[in-house]
Amino acid sequence: xxxxxxxxxxxxxxxxxxxxxxxxxxxxxxxxxxxxxxxxxxxxxxxxxxxxxxxxxxxxxxxxxxxxxxxxxxxxxxxxxxxxxxxxxxxxxxxxxxxxxxxxxxxxxxxxxxxxxxxxxxxxxxxxxxxxxxxxxxxxxxxxxxxxxxxxxxxxxxxxxxxxxxxxxxxxxxxxxxxxxxxxx
Amino acid sequence: xxxxxxxxxxxxxxxxxxxxxxxxxxxxxxxxxxxxxxxxxxxxxxxxxxxxxxxxxxxxxxxxxxxxxxxxxxxxxxxxxxxxxxxxxxxxxxxxxxxxxxxxxxxxxxxxxxxxxxxxxxxxxxxxxxxxxxxxxxxxxxxxxxxxxxxxxxxxxxxxxxxxxxxxxxxxxxxxxxxxxxxxxxxxxxxxxxxxxxxxxxxxxxxxxxxxxxxxxxxxxxxxxxxxxxxxxxxxxxxxxxxxxxxxxxxxxxxxxxxxxxxxxxxxxxxxxxxxxxxxxxxxxxxxxxxxxxxxxxxxxxxxxxxxxxxxxxxxxxxxxxxxxxxxxxxxxxxxxxxxxxxxxxxxxxxxxxxxxxxxxxxxxxxxxxxxxxxxxxxxxxxxxxxxxxxxxxxxxxxxxxxxxxxxxxxxxxxxxxxxxxxxxxxxxxxxxxxxxxxxxxxxxxxxxxxxxxxxxxxxxxxxxxxxxxxxxxxxxxxxxxxxxxxxxxxxxxxxxxxxxxxxxxxxxxxxxxxxxxxxxxxxxxxxxxxxxxxxxxxxxxxxxxxxxxxxxxxxxxxxxxxxxxxxxxxxxxxxxxxxxxxxxxxxxxxxxxxxxxxxxxxxxxxxxxxxxxxxxxxxxxxxxxxxxxxxxxxxxxxxxxxxxxxxxxxxxxxxxxxxxxxxxxxxxxxxxxxxxxxxxxxxxxxxxxxxxxxxxxxxxxxxxxxxxx
Ligand code: SF4
Ligand code: SF4
Numbered sequence: 001x002x003x004x005x006x007x008x009x010x011x012x013x014x015x016x017x018x019x020x021x022x023x024x025x026x027x028x029x030x031x032x033x034x035x036x037x038x039x040x041x042x043x044x045x046x047x048x049x050x051x052x053x054x055x056x057x058x059x060x061x062x063x064x065x066x067x068x069x070x071x072x073x074x075x076x077x078x079x080x081x082x083x084x085x086x087x088x089x090x091x092x093x094x095x096x097x098x099x100x101x102x103x104x105x106x107x108x109x110x111x112x113x114x115x116x117x118x119x120x121x122x123x124x125x126x127x128x129x130x131x132x133x134x135x136x137x138x139x140x141x142x143x144x145x146x147x148x149x150x151x152x153x154x155x156x157x158x159x160x161x162x163x164x165x166x167x168x169x170x171x172x173x174x175x176x177x178x179x180x181x182x183x184x185x
Numbered sequence: 186x187x188x189x190x191x192x193x194x195x196x197x198x199x200x201x202x203x204x205x206x207x208x209x210x211x212x213x214x215x216x217x218x219x220x221x222x223x224x225x226x227x228x229x230x231x232x233x234x235x236x237x238x239x240x241x242x243x244x245x246x247x248x249x250x251x252x253x254x255x256x257x258x259x260x261x262x263x264x265x266x267x268x269x270x271x272x273x274x275x276x277x278x279x280x281x282x283x284x285x286x287x288x289x290x291x292x293x294x295x296x297x298x299x300x301x302x303x304x305x306x307x308x309x310x311x312x313x314x315x316x317x318x319x320x321x322x323x324x325x326x327x328x329x330x331x332x333x334x335x336x337x338x339x340x341x342x343x344x345x346x347x348x349x350x351x352x353x354x355x356x357x358x359x360x361x362x363x364x365x366x367x368x369x370x371x372x373x374x375x376x377x378x379x380x381x382x383x384x385x386x387x388x389x390x391x392x393x394x395x396x397x398x399x400x401x402x403x404x405x406x407x408x409x410x411x412x413x414x415x416x417x418x419x420x421x422x423x424x425x426x427x428x429x430x431x432x433x434x435x436x437x438x439x440x441x442x443x444x445x446x447x448x449x450x451x452x453x454x455x456x457x458x459x460x461x462x463x464x465x466x467x468x469x470x471x472x473x474x475x476x477x478x479x480x481x482x483x484x485x486x487x488x489x490x491x492x493x494x495x496x497x498x499x500x501x502x503x504x505x506x507x508x509x510x511x512x513x514x515x516x517x518x519x520x521x522x523x524x525x526x527x528x529x530x531x532x533x534x535x536x537x538x539x540x541x542x543x544x545x546x547x548x549x550x551x552x553x554x555x556x557x558x559x560x561x562x563x564x565x566x567x568x569x570x571x572x573x574x575x576x577x578x579x580x581x582x583x584x585x586x587x588x589x590x591x592x593x594x595x596x597x598x599x600x601x602x603x604x605x606x607x608x609x610x611x612x613x614x615x616x617x618x619x620x621x622x623x624x625x626x627x628x629x630x631x632x633x634x635x636x637x638x639x640x641x642x643x644x645x646x647x648x649x650x651x652x653x654x655x656x657x658x659x660x661x662x663x664x665x666x667x668x669x670x671x672x673x674x675x676x677x678x679x680x681x682x683x684x685x686x687x688x689x690x691x692x693x694x695x696x697x698x699x700x701x702x703x704x705x706x707x708x709x710x711x712x713x714x715x716x717x718x719x720x721x722x723x724x725x726x727x728x729x730x731x732x733x734x735x736x737x738x739x740x741x742x743x744x745x746x747x748x749x750x751x752x753x754x755x756x757x758x759x760x761x762x763x764x765x766x767x768x769x770x771x772x773x774x775x776x777x778x779x780x781x782x783x784x785x786x787x788x789x790x791x792x793x794x795x796x797x798x799x800x801x802x803x804x805x806x807x808x809x810x811x812x813x814x815x816x817x818x819x820x821x822x823x824x825x826x827x828x829x830x831x832x833x834x835x836x837x838x839x840x841x842x843x844x845x846x847x848x849x850x851x852x853x854x855x856x857x858x859x860x861x862x863x864x865x866x867x868x869x870x871x872x873x874x875x876x877x878x879x880x881x882x883x884x885x886x887x888x889x890x891x892x893x894x895x
Contacts, residue, residue, distance in 0.1 A: 011445065076410065076460040080376060096446040103451075106458050109409045113402060131431050140394040140427050144259060144455035150446045153402040155364060157318035157336055158344050160210055163364040166317055167371065168402025168449070 004094040004127040005176065011097025015151030016164055017172040021124065028177045029059050032119065033066055035173070036084060039117065042069040045083045047115075050074050050107040052088025054121050054180055074107035076114075085111030085169070086119045089149075091134045092127035092176075096150055099174065100134050103147035112149065118169040120149070123180035186835070190511075190536040194838055197507040203330075203338045204506055204842075210337065211505040217443025218496070218550075225435065227552075233432035235554045237424045238490040241390075242480040248390040248423045249471050256393030256469055259455025267473035269299035275470060276301065276382075276415060277308050283413060283466075285310060285379040289371075291397070291404040292316040293384030294332065294493065295417045295472055297515045298528055301382075313374050315403040317367050324351040330509030332495040332517060333441045338508050371403075381407035382415045386492070387433055388422045388471075394454040395469065396430055398437060398447040405449055412459050413466045420476050421489040433492055436552035440494035475527045484563050488523050490553030497547035497557055502825050502843050503540050512537050519547055519557040526564050531571065538564045540839070542832050543696060544825035545797035559739075562696065566743060569698035586705050588688040592634075595661045599630040624841035625872030628662045635664035639683045642671050647680040651721045652714055654760075656729035657689055658864040666864060669891035670725055670763060676894045677775045681723075686713035690732035693830050695740060704744050707737040711752045714759075722756065725763040725887050727794035727863050728830070733760035735798065762795060763887055764862055768804035771811070777895045782813030787889070788856040789816060790847070790870065791823035792863035805862050805886045812893040819850040819859075828869035844873045851881060858882045860889050 009019045022028040041047045046069040049055055055063070055072075064070055071078055079085060087108050089099040099120050103109050112118045128134050131148075138146050153168030164170050197203055241248055253263040264275050280288070288310055290296065302323070305312040314323045318335035322328065325347045329335030336344070345358040352370055356363065383404050387396035395416050397404045408414050424430070430452075438444040459465045479485045498504045498518030509517030513533065516524040519541055526534035541561045548556055635655050651674060659666045671681045691706030710733070714722050724730045737753040770776040789806055796802045802823065810816050827833060827843030847870065851859045859874075859881060861867060871883035 015444075015448070076376070080372075098446055104457050106409065106460055109405060110460065113405050113409060131434060132428075135427060135430070140389065140430075140452045140454050141392045144453065145457045146452040146454075147405065148446070148450035148452075150448050150450075152448065154400045154448055155317045156400075156442070157316070157321070157334060158339075158341055158360050158363055159206065160213075160334065160337065161360045163361055166364055166368055166401040166403075167315065167375075167406055 004129065005124055007094040008092050008097055008127045011095065012151065012174055013097070015097060016154075017097065017151045017174050019174045019176065021176040021178070023178045025054060025059070025177055025179055028054070028121070028175050028180075029063065031175065032086070033063060035119070036067045036070060039084060041067055041084055045069065046071055046078065046081065047084035047086060048072075048074050048078050048082045048111050049086040050088075050105070050111045052121060054088050054177065055086070074110055076110060079110040079114040082115040084117045084119060085115035086121070087111050088121040090126065090138060092122050093129075093131055093134055094127050095130045098131075098148050098150040100138055100146065100148045102138055102143045102145070104143055104145045109145070109147065112147070113168050116165065116169055117171045117173065118152075119173045119175060121175050121177065121180070124176050124178045127176075186536055186539065193511045194507055194836070197511050198838055198842065200338070202340045202343075203508045206337055206340075207505040207508055211499055214443065214499045218440060221439035221443045221445060225439070230432050230435050231552050231554050234436060234492065234552055235490055237429035237432065238553060239487075241423045241425060242421065242486055242489040245420050245423060245477050245480055248425060249420055251390040252388055252393055252423060252471065255391065256455065259393055260464065261393065261455060261467040261469050263469045263471060265471045265473075267475075267477070269472070269474050272299055272417065272470050272472050273301060273304040277304060279413070279415070279468065280308070280310055280380060283379065285413065287374065287378045288312040288380045288382060289374055289378040289407050289411065290314050290319075290382040291384070291399060291407040292319055293382060293417050294515060295384055295419045296382060297329070298474065299472075301417070313371065315371050315375065315401075315407060316399070317364065317401060320367060320371065321347060324348070328510065328514045330517060331498060332493055332521070338510065375406045375410050378411040380413040380415060381411040382417065383407055385416050385418045385422055386437065387424060387430055388418050389424055389427055389430065391426050392454050394427065394452050396434070397451045397453065398434070398449065400442070400444075400448045402449050405451055408451060408453060410460065412463070413468070415468045415470065416453075417470045417472060420471050420473050421491070437492050437494055440496045440550075440552050479527050485523070485527065485560060487553070487555050488520065488527075488560060490555055491520055491524075492552055494552055496550050496552070500546050500550055502544060502546065502827075503542055503839055506839055506842055507540070511540065519561065520555065523557065523560050523564065531564070531568060534564055535568055538568065539835060542825055542827070542829045542839075542843075544793040544829070546793075546824070548797060562698070563743065565696075565698035566700050574699055586702055588686070588709060591689065595630060595634070595657075599632055602629055624837065624844060624876065625869060626875045627872060628868050630661050631664050633664065635660045635667040636683060636685060638664050639667060639671065639681075642668065644671065644675055644680050645678065647678050649678065650680045650682050650717070650719050651723050651766075652717055652719045653681050653683050654687055654690075654710075654714060654722050654724040654729055654733060655683070656724060656726040656864070658868065659725060663864050663867070663885070666725055666885050666887050669887045670723070672891055673767060673776070673887065673894055674723075677770045682717055682719070684713040684717060688713070690729040690736075691740065692728050692732050692736065695732075695736060696830055700740055700744055703736070703740045704746065707732075707740055707753065708749055711737065711749060711756055714756055715752055720759065721761050721766060722759045723761055723763055723766050725862070725885065726865070727762060727792050727799060728865060730760055730762045731794045731798045733757065762799055762801055762862070764795075764805040764808060765799070765801050767890070768808055771808065778808075778811050778893055779813075779895055782893070784813040784815075785858060786815040786817050786854075786856045787858045787860050788819045788851055788854040789822060790819070790826060790851070790859055790861040790866060792861055792866050793825050793829075795862050796823050805860070808890060809860060809886065812890060814889075817854040817856050819854045821850060826866050826869045828865045830865065833869065844869055848873050848877065848879070852879070856881070858884065858889070860884060860886050862886050
C-alpha cells in the first residue's frame, strides 16, 4: 500500500500536483483549515465543497464556522467565483499519479473545473496500480461520466512552453488520508 | 507539381520561426517520448491497439449500431450519417430548434474536416474554439499546422499580435500572460454558451462511451456547462469493448506529448444533469465520410488504426522542415496525406504525396502500426493510374524498360558529360538542370561500367558462386565499389558472377507510381538472376536489395499478377545485402580481418532501407570496428540524407536542407571519414561534402573494407 502511495506521489508531483499525506482525518482537517485560511478564503473569495464522506457531520459544521466563505452549496455561479474547490475522489492510480471519480453529479465537476485551486481528498487505500484496475470499480458500462485528473490544467500550445493553469485549475492539492474509509462508489 | 504547391514549400522553408520551432521540437520530442515509454513494452501496446482497431474496422456497421443502441439506452441521441453536409445540417437544425446563440468547441478534427465553423458563422451563430492552439488559429484565420499542436508554427510575438488585433489591444509576447489572457477571455464564453461541441478519441460500442482526452480541461467545461453537448465522432474511433480503452490511453499521451497521461480524461457514457439540475441533451454524431470505403480497401484499411498521436509528423524529416501547412488544411503529415486522399479526394493528395521521402522513420514508431510510406506509394500508383503518367516520364520509362537502349545511353553519357565534368564530379549542369547540382556535386558516369571491368578481374574458380546484382549507380557511376566487393568475396573463396542481363531494379519507376514499368523491370531481373545456380544474390545497394527481397513481390501483388510470384519468392530468399553477407562470412571464420590495426576515426550513416527494411544497422558497424576503426556515432545517424532517388531532383529545395543537417552532424563527430552502405547516400553525401570543399571523405563500407581482409 505505502509502495503504491509513494509511486502515486512521485508521479503526481512530476506533473506539478502537490501531495500531502495524513494518518487521520483530524490531521487532514487541520491541514485543510490552515490551507483555506492561508489562501485567504473569505466570503468575497470563497471555497466550494462537493459533498463526500470525509467532510460530513461535525467536521463540516466546524469548518463552516471557522472558514467564512466556505460553502457546501455548489452552483455554477458559486464555483465560478470561488478561489478553491474541494471534492473527494474515488480512486487513485499509482502508475500515473491520476485521480479518478464518478463525476456524474455535476457538482463534482464544477468544483474541480472552475476554481483556480482544486483540493482533492483521497483515502490511502484507494490507490490502485493502474487504469485497468480502476475501471473494474468505476465501470463505464454503468457510470455516465467518469473523470480522470492527472495534475493541474496545462498547455504547451504557444511555442511548446509548458504553462500551468489554462482553462482548469492551476493548482491541484491532493490530500491523502490513511483512515478515510470511503464508501465504495 | 503545381506552382502553388511549390510556392507553399518556398514560403515554409523561408519561415525561420517555423523551421526553427519544428526542428527543436522534433529533437526534444524523441527524448521525451522515449522517457514516457520507460517500463512499457511498446510492441505489446501497439499489438493491442491494432487488434482492437482492426477488429473494429472489419465490422464498423455492427459496432455503430451497437454504439447507437447502448448510448441511446443511456439517454443520448445518436445520429449516423456518411455525408458531411448532413452533419452540419443536423447541428444547425438542432441549434435553431433550441435557440442556440453561442457555441463553444473543444478540439474536434472531424468538425474541421467538414468546415463546421464556417457553417455556424453563415448561420449567424457565434462559435469559439477553446483549445488554446485552435483558438489562436481561429483568431488568426488560419488552419492548424499540426494535429496535436495546431499553432506550433507561430511565435509568441505573432500570438500577441493576433490577440491584440482580434481581441484586445496591448497584449505582450509573454507566454504565461498570453495564457492567462486566453483563460480570462474564454471563461465567460464557456459560462454563456448554449451548446458545447467536442470530438472524441475513442467510442466504445459495448457501453456507448466516449473517451475524450485534453490537457487544458476545456473538454470538461464544454461537456459540463452548456445545456447541449454535441460530440462529432468519426466512426474510426469505434472500438468494441471497454477493455480496448487502456492500450490507446497508454500510447496516445506518451506518443503525442511524452506524457504518461493527459491532465484530463473524460469517459462520457450517457446523459448527466445540467448545472441547473435539468437533464443535459447529449447528441452524438457518428460520421462516416468515406471511412467505411476505406475499411473495405484491403490496403488502406490499416490507416484506420490511427490514433492521431502525430508521431509520424514529429519524426518526419520532411515535416520538420516544411510544417503542416504545405500538406493541406486539416490532417497533416504522412498520415494526413492518406486521410486527405480519402476524406477529401484523391486529387487533393496529388502534390502532397510527393513530399514523403520514403525514409520509413515513422513506421516503427506508429502506435497503429501503419506503414505510411507503403500507403503513400500506393496513392502515388493510383494517381498515376487515374490521370496517367506525364509524357516526359513516359519517355524516360520507355528507355528504362529497354535495357540495351538504357545502357547504351549511359555509355553515351560517359562521353557527352565531358564539358561539365571536373575530375570525378559534375559540378554544373546547364540551365534548368542546375537545380540538381546546386547543393551537391553529381558523380560523373564512369568511363567504363562495372559490367565491362568486372570481366577483367581474375577470380579464383570456385564451386561456390554468388551472383552480384550491381544496380545502376554501382554499375555505371561507382564500378570501384563492385570491384571491391569482388575482391572481398574472393578472399572467402567465393567466385562472383555478374549476370549481364540484369537491369534497373525498378525502384525509380515504383517510387513514381509507374508499377507496370517496375513490374517489367522485375521480370527482366528475375530471368537474369535466377538463370544461374547460386546460393546468394548479393547487392551493395540497399534500395536494390529491398527491391529483390520485397518490392518485386509487392509490385506483382499491386498489379494483381501472380504468374511470376514463385520466382519472386525464390529470389527474395536468395537476396542479401553486402554487409550482412560479409559479417556472416566473418562469423563463420571464412573471412578474417587483419589484426592489430588502429585505423582512423569514422562515423557511420544508416541508409533508410538498410536500417528500417533490411534491419541491418549492426553488421556494418561490427565489421568496421573489427577492422580497427574507431566509431564515433553522429547525432541522428539514422535520419535520411535527403537523396531518395529522384526525390532530390523533384524537390531539391527539401532535399538540400535535409542534407545540410546531415553534413552538420557528420562534421560534429570530428571523424575524417563517413561510411555508409548505399551508393545513393554516397552520391548525396559525397556530393555535399565536395560542394562545401570539406576534407571529410564519404565512402561505401565495401570500399573501406576492401583491403582489410587477410
Ligand atoms: S499514423 Fe500512426 S504515428 Fe501517425 S498519427 Fe496515426 S497513429 Fe500516430
Ligand atoms: S516515410 Fe519518412 S518522409 Fe515519409 S512520412 Fe514517414 S517519416 Fe515522413
